[in-house]
Amino acid sequence: MQTDVVRIGTRGSQLALAQAAETRARLMAAHDLPEEAFEIVVIRTSGDRIQDRPLSEAGGKGLFTKEIEEALFDGRIDLAVHSSKDMPTVLPDGLEISAFLEREDVRDVFIGRSVKRIRDLPKGAKLGTSSLRRQALVLRMRPDLEVGMFRGNVQTRLRKLENGVAEGTLLALSGLKRLQMEHVATEIMDAQEFPPALGQGAICIESRIGDERIKAMLGPIHHEPTGTKLACERAFLATLDGSCRTPIAGEAKLDDGRLNFYGMILTPDGREVHEVTGDGAASDAIAIGRDAGARIRDSAGPGFFTDWV
Numbered sequence: 001m002q003t004d005v006v007r008i009g010t011r012g013s014q015l016a017l018a019q020a021a022e023t024r025a026r027l028m029a030a031h032d033l034p035e036e037a038f039e040i041v042v043i044r045t046s047g048d049r050i051q052d053r054p055l056s057e058a059g060g061k062g063l064f065t066k067e068i069e070e071a072l073f074d075g076r077i078d079l080a081v082h083s084s085k086d087m088p089t090v091l092p093d094g095l096e097i098s099a100f101l102e103r104e105d106v107r108d109v110f111i112g113r114s115v116k117r118i119r120d121l122p123k124g125a126k127l128g129t130s131s132l133r134r135q136a137l138v139l140r141m142r143p144d145l146e147v148g149m150f151r152g153n154v155q156t157r158l159r160k161l162e163n164g165v166a167e168g169t170l171l172a173l174s175g176l177k178r179l180q181m182e183h184v185a186t187e188i189m190d191a192q193e194f195p196p197a198l199g200q201g202a203i204c205i206e207s208r209i210g211d212e213r214i215k216a217m218l219g220p221i222h223h224e225p226t227g228t229k230l231a232c233e234r235a236f237l238a239t240l241d242g243s244c245r246t247p248i249a250g251e252a253k254l255d256d257g258r259l260n261f262y263g264m265i266l267t268p269d270g271r272e273v274h275e276v277t278g279d280g281a282a283s284d285a286i287a288i289g290r291d292a293g294a295r296i297r298d299s300a301g302p303g304f305f306t307d308w309v
């Protein structure tokens with residue numbers, strides 16, 4: 001019987017563990033299975049090990065997925081739970097994203113130490129983030145702020161704030177909600193002014209292509225509208241690929257079978273901003289994302305991706 005246990009691979013951060021537990025709970029409910037039918041296997045990734053520099057410098061995407069994908073290939077795990085935001089647009093041959101769970105709130109939040117809102121920060125105040133997108137968006141609003149590197153899990157970051165290492169930081173509301181910590185947010189950022197990372201708020205599940213047992217398990221927990229939005233967002237990203245040091249933001253929304261996409265690229269100082277919109281039938285999600293990617297590339301011009309990297 002032991003061999004029937006479904007092994008769920010995940011990183012070991014509290015957020016990752018919460019996401020794995022949520023996936024397990026959905027699988028248990030969908031298939032009327034007990035907790036013992038699943039085993040959560042924690043895998044340490046390079047992204048967890050490297051704490052001293054921005055991930056964009058350490059090689060960017062893939063740092064949170066490589067070791068987990070090796071475990072999928074080895075058969076040590078049967079499925080892997082990821083934050084879609086951390087997933088590269090191209091997966092290794094033999095693996096696929098086989099399900100998306102329903103997307104959480106996509107917005108970012110500000111956590112201020114002594115003020116609640118970014119606009120109330122004193123001139124020149126220090127803000128901690130290691131996300132190039134958040135850096136660019138915040139400098140676009142407040143060019144006077146000093147943005148410094150801030151890595152580590154939510155608890156570490158909050159401790160750094162308490163110790164006065166920075167006056168504030170930015171995090172995904174989805175992650176805080178999954179940790180039942182949304183009360184620490186002091187300002188919820190407007191998704192138009194401060195667009196999220198592509199894929200933010202959506203948990204995805206990766207598995208081996210051709211593993212029919214796992215595919216059948218995941219079918220009932222897949223959330224189709226999230227899958228459609230993410231297909232568009234990932235197509236947009238893939239079109240801009242090769243530029244993982246570019247701040248990129250945006251979101252696909254669904255409204256009655258119509259898909260609306262909004263995308264933005266910025267220079268890291270937030271001074272140059274290019275925007276794009278696209279819309280069409282939900283069934284054309286990938287084409288809408290690709291087309292938006294091609295148009296924003298054109299409007300930014302060939303120098304945009306190379307001038308400041």
Ligand SMILES: NCc1[nH]cc(CCC(=O)O)c1CC(=O)O
Nearest residue numbers: 083085171172174175200201202
């Ligand atoms: N890079 C870390 C990471 N990957 C996904 C999330 C948020 C959770 C989500 O997107 O659902 C976070 C933390 C954060 O940005 O606050």
